[in-house]
Amino acid sequence: MKRLHYALATAILLAACSTNHTARYALSFNVQSPADQQALTQMSMRVIERRVEHLGDKVLDKSVETKGSGTVLTVTLEQGKVINDLTKELTRPFDLQIMAQTASGETADITIEGRGSFKKAGITQADLVWVDARKDPTNGKGEVRLDFTPAGKTKMSALFKQSIGHDIGLFVHGRLISQLHVKTDSLPDNLIIRDVPTAELAQVFAEDMDVGLHVIFTPLH
16 A cells, blocks of 8 residues: 555656646747748747757657647756746747937937947838748858848838948847848848858748747647
8 A cells, every 4th residue: 555655646746747847838820821830830849949958958858739729839848947937938029120220410229339329210020021041052151031021121122222331230139130231222132141150050040030920829837
């Protein structure tokens, strides 16, 4: 009988540890294509794994469950102490701003030491459709391509015309990600961030952007 009680207590303890170490998230998408949703689901899992590692833990097990009602990602962590921080990161509203460098006398919305001051240009995540990454065949470095909505392209075209000889900055959650010097008022079909140190880093950035643009995480208890 004592052995039975011990075994039962051990099973309960293990179950409790497993529960405390497991996080589940329902995904919702703002794109309708099943192929895009499937790609975003895979990206979301990779984003979770990278953020867990950055927070100092490790994903031991993971699963994707897709039903008619939606998609659920489940991850079991080695320690589980970072689940609250992970959830805060995943559920934080995505904030992207493309800003113009301020001229003398203009009020800046943000100033980056060594990089200059910038003001909002009214171009946000709502003006982007998708972000792609690839390896530049000429130098082996990474490239990131930003694909804008028609309205976004109109805004970007106006920004280029206003910014010749000056910089524009891409900010995510208030952090300067990329800075581009505008040499022409002619906007290319897609804005390309070049010379990313590696193609792998460019891919990570593109996935983080696409998940931020198109996926909402809802924690499940």
